[in-house]
Amino acid sequence: MLTIKQITENAEAILSGLEKKHFKNAQEVLNKVIELNNIRRQTQNELDSNLAEVNALSKNIGGLMKEGKKEEAEAARAQVGEIKEKNKALETAMNEATNELQELLYTIPNIPHHSVPEGYGADDNVVERTGGNDVDLPADALPHWELAKKYDLIDFELGVKIAGAGFPVYKGKGARLQRALINFFLDEARNAGYLEIEPPYVVNAASGYGTGQLPDKEGQMYHATADDLYLIPTAEVPVTNIYRDVILEEKDLPVMNCAYSACFRREAGSYGKDVRGLNRLHQFNKVEIVRIDKPEHSYESLNEMIAHVENLVSKLELPYRILRLCGGDMSFTSSLTFDFEVYSAAQKRWLEVSSVSNFESYQANRLKCRYRNADKKTELCHTLNGSALALPRILAALLENNQTDEGIRIPKALVPYCGFEIIE
Template sequence: MLQVQFIRENKQVVLDGLAKRSFANASEIIEEVLKTDDLRRSTQVSLDNVLAESNKLSKEIGGLFKAGEVQKANILKEKTGQLKEQSKKFAEELNTASDKLQELLYQIPNVPHSSVVAGKNEEDNEEIFSEGTIPELNENALPHWELAKKYDIIDFDLGSKITGAGFPVYKGKGARLQRALINYFLDKNTQAGYKEIQVPHLVNEASGFGTGQLPDKEGQMYHVTGDDLYLIPTAEVPMTNLFRGDLVKASDLPITVTGYTPCFRREAGSYGAHVRGLNRLHQFDKVEIVRVEHPDNSYNALDGMVEHIKGILRELNLPYRILRLCGGDTGFTAALTFDFELYSTAQKRWLEISSASNFETFQANRLKLRFKNSEGKSQLVHTLNGSSLALPRVLAAILENYQTEEGIKIPEVLVPYCGFDMIN
């Protein structure tokens, strides 16, 4: 969530940034924010003045009673009663203005970083890096959903029987490869200095608001209505909310954590060939990295996250590219996002498998997550997160790109984790 003071002091910067996102009615909502904040401020002043006068009269009343001037004291008591009614009125108006301001601020996305170009959707994203050789497969090469059926390692029909479409069952070597990838990703992250944690898979409403999934993506989340809890769409939500409301020490920064969780997304309206097999699921596994950073270091940290993910993909020997997302494709809470995509040789298209984002103070403001700066004043931190990595499409790319006529080879780096080097 943007800070009102930032909007007030950088109005044109905010408007220019929202224009990159093609954010509708930006000027109108920003004006409404400032108008509502003016009302909130003036009402606060009026309330403070009334309370100050009431306190002053209360002291005078006490003195008059002690002096035996009961009649004068009673006249002032009548006036304090009137002031009490005024303060109640101003308090109600202040609450109304504050609630309206909060609702308006929740509607405004983050301001994109200066390097983000204007654009409406994924077609306007910028490719900034690519690496790896796309393998040449034999003419009988299959997409991963056919390979999964051929080698009996992932059963999509059985998942549909148990739950519904988008909930696959991993079997045999498929389940072991899935577990191997999780352990490999976690090991790579902990070796890079991230502290491994295990977090709940359900969160409360405050956590959803803290990281920005609510109210923006409420329709994409599974809601457990009886307990008013939400299944997590990503480990980013519980992992970042670990620090909600904290005043951390500057010496503790950066705080870096990693964790594995299943993720749950309704993906309402998703259909067609692009969602076949593992391409888009309602439940999937992901290993996440989260950083809480000093504002002066957050973009260096983002570059480090990108390099870290690069290193993992190099070890897996998978062809990939990196996109800098345009304004219209950048997530609601992010200031800058880099997407990683793997090339699916059998499907002949790129599949998103990771994103690394800097949210600057946007999440921290919602979370009330601060640190004390060198002047001893509390200041909002910057938060970052990245997929390291999302498993379904990584697994799909391995199955498709490593397929041979004899079976599916296992990337060398995963063999010690799997205990086998071939699926056949």
């Protein structure tokens, strides 16, 4: 969430950033924020002035009574009563303006970093670099959903029977390969200095607001209404909320956490060829990395996180590319995002497997996540997160790119984790 200070002191820059993200009616919304903030401040000033007057009158009443000036004392009491009644109306007006201001601030996205390119969607993203192994498959190469059926690795139909489309059942070596990937990603994160967290898979509304998933304007979260809990769309939500209403010490930054979790997304509006097989699921597994840092170091942290994810896809021997997202394709809360895509050779398309983002102080302001600097003053932290990695499309690319006449070859880095070199 943007701060009032950001909006009032950097109005032109904020407006320009919102326009880069194609936020509708940006000027009107900012004007309303400033109007509501002025109402709140003016009302608060009037309340403070009235309170001072009430205190002065109340002190004077006792003196008037001692002096026998009963009529003057009664007049002062009446004046105090009038001011208190007026204050009730002022408090109501101030609370209404404060609540409306808060709700309006929740609707304003984060401002993009100056390096974010202009653009409306995925076609306008900028390829930063490419890497990994080239793949040369025969013309009759199978997509992963057919390979999964051929080698009895994943049962999509059984998932439909149990839960519905988008909830696959992994079997045998398919399940073992899932577990191998999870353990591989967690070990690599631990070796890079991340503390492993095992978080809850549901969060309360305060946590959803803290990281920006709520208000859920696109209806992508599963909501358990009886208990008012939300199934997590990513481990970013519970892990980052560990630091909600927390003041960290500067010497303890950056905080580095990683977590495995199942993730749940309604994926409302998704349909067509892009959702076949593992391409888009309602439930999937992911290892997430999260950092809490001080502002002047957060972009160094972002680069380290990008290098970490690049190391993972390299060890998996997958062709990949890194994209700098344009303003129109970024998430609501992000200031700068880099997507990783791996090439799916049988589908002949790129599949997104990770987003690494710096949210600057946007989430921290919602979370009230601060740190105490060397001068003992508290400042908002910067928060960052990244997928390291999401499993479904990684598994899809691994199956497709490594198919041979003998079976599906397993990358060397995964063999110690899954216990086999080939799926025959």
